Amino acid sequence: MATGSEIAEQVLDIVQDPSFDEDFVITKLNECAGALSRRLVLPSLDTEADVVALASASSVSLPVTYQRNLYHCRNAAGYPIQVYNSRAQLLVDHGEPWGRTGVNIRGVAPEGRSLVYAPTPTTDTTLTVRFQRKPTVITLSAQVDLLPDGFDDIFVHYACWGCFAMIEQGMEGTKVDTNYYMALYSGLRDELWLSLNEGVSLPPPPIARMERW
Structure with missing residues (x-):
């Protein structure tokens, strides 16, 4: 289980652009956590x-x-x-x-x-x-424990997607790196969704009516 700092280091090694720093990446990691928590029912x-x-x-x-x-x-x-x-x-x-x-x-x-x-x-x-x-705010020093084991890369892909979207903004033609990391993020998110729904007993939805006491 990686810390926010370790994930940020991975992202910055991939992006290789001095205009981005750890604080920017941490913002993206929290943005990612929020997006996932609004779409998926996460056991954590x-x-x-x-x-x-x-x-x-x-x-x-x-x-x-x-x-x-x-x-x-x-x-x-x-x-x-x-x-x-x-x-x-x-x-x-x-x-x-x-x-x-x-x-x-x-x-x-x-x-x-x-x-x-x-x-x-x-x-x-x-x-x-x-x-x-709500997800716990991700910091540089804390371990990122929102997702099940094996899905930490989803944060890397999301942050890289955000960085390259800014780098390639306004460029002519296909935004290769932006689309690449967006696809990686989307694919792993969908895999996570399937993992969470296979063989898992989810909470029953509320029902609309009840008998009077």
């Missing part, structure tokens, strides 16, 4: 955190690490709570008025940076949610 980003649903509200801010794919919720006693795809789907089962009070929260739905819940509990309630978090 699966996490859980607690939020407190207030009796005086109908939503609570999601953890600052939250990125997407909220797929599980449970209360402090360990009982699962249904996850809906949207506020509208939650509303179908729990109706108006939105602020209806109940003893227990029965459903939740992510909405932007918030978690909507219903019915409003009679007391403040701790909920544990599982989701895909």
Whole structure:
């Protein structure tokens, strides 16, 4: 498992252009991590955190690490709570008025940076949610552990693609190096996608309805 500095050194050795430095490459590595995490369900980003649903509200801010794919919720006693795809789907089962009070929260739905819940509990309630978090910021000294073993080169290809795109900007004809590293990145990304989906039990998607209690 390589560090950010080791990956940057590989990239700079390939590009051989003094206008690029480690800081530029690290920016590209974080850009790559963000792009991958928004498209793929990465096991390294699966996490859980607690939020407190207030009796005086109908939503609570999601953890600052939250990125997407909220797929599980449970209360402090360990009982699962249904996850809906949207506020509208939650509303179908729990109706108006939105602020209806109940003893227990029965459903939740992510909405932007918030978690909507219903019915409003009679007391403040701790909920544990599982989701895909944001990637940890890549630095020169830290090991890059976002991807499974064997896929670290995807960062090299992405950064080289970005560098050569700037070098060859405005050039006439085919941008050989730009297209070459773009193709390497795309090919390895697709291979990663297949690897993540073969023989892996992925979290079930939220469903739209539930039976009334």
